[in-house]
Amino acid sequence: MELFKSERLLYRAPEDSAEDKEFIHSSIINDNTIQTMSTMRLSRPANKSAADEFIKQMHGAVLGVLICLPAPTSEDKTTASEGSSSSTTTKPIPIGHMNIFYTHGADASHHRNAMIGISFAEGYRGKGYGGEAINWALDWAFMRGGFHRISIGAFSFNTNALRLYRKLGFVDEGRDREAIFHLRKWHDLVSLGMLENEWEELRSKQSEITHGGE
Structure with missing residues (x-):
């Protein structure tokens, strides 16, 4: 099993x-949906230098990765639409980003408490990539990173994200009431978390289901 790879x-x-700066600038920082659903920053156009700062923050995270699809195979290129720029690429295709960072800063790293941040570019949402990437990050955090607790958050109006996080096994831990202003309404910031023993139990159950018929 390759360490930095999941199923897809x-x-x-x-x-x-x-290339990476252009992807971050055009497909992440300036994406309308990400600005609305994944950040508390005021929605407005970001200049090119914002991509430099974004990548710098990813380099400073415990784990900062671009989520990519494998490079197209010869068969993929043959069936790709003529004239498509993606049909000639020989590199993995970035479709999102994910960070694991200390919840309370590096000075509090001994608490082994971290948080996941994740977002996907337009066209790659709703395909199950989020769940796959988060599960990979959880396995990395508890098996490689030595963490005890991983948290994740979402705005209360982002019902798809909350549904996914709960399905993955995150537990609701609280909310900051009316902390988010969106379209002239106030919304809550919902916090969820997973402990290492909860992750162990989830993976144990999944293993039993996978190998139950053997």
Whole structure:
């Protein structure tokens, strides 16, 4: 099993390259949905230098990765639409990003408490990639990172995200009431978490289901 790969996805560090900066700038930072659903920053256009800062923050995270699809195979290229730029690429295709960072800063790392942040570019949402990537990150955090607790958050109006996080096994831990202003209404910031023993139990049950018929 490859460490930085899940069933359909690859995970790599972001580079200080023109390609990565362009992806972050156009498909993440300036994406309307991400600005609305995944950040508390005021929604407004971000300049090119914002991508530099974003990548710098990813480099400083405990784990900062670009979520990628594998490079197209020869068969994929043959069946791709003529004239499509993706039909000629030989590199993995970035479709999102994910960070694991200390909830209360590096000075509190001894508490082994971290948080996941994740978002996907337009066209790659609703395909099950989020659940796959988060499960990979949870396995990395508890098996490799030595963490005791992983948290994740969502705005109360982001019902799809909350449904996914609960399905993955995160437990509701609380909410900041009316902390988010969106479309002239106030919404809650919902906090969820998973402990390492809860993760162990989930993986044990999944293993029993997978190997139950053997």
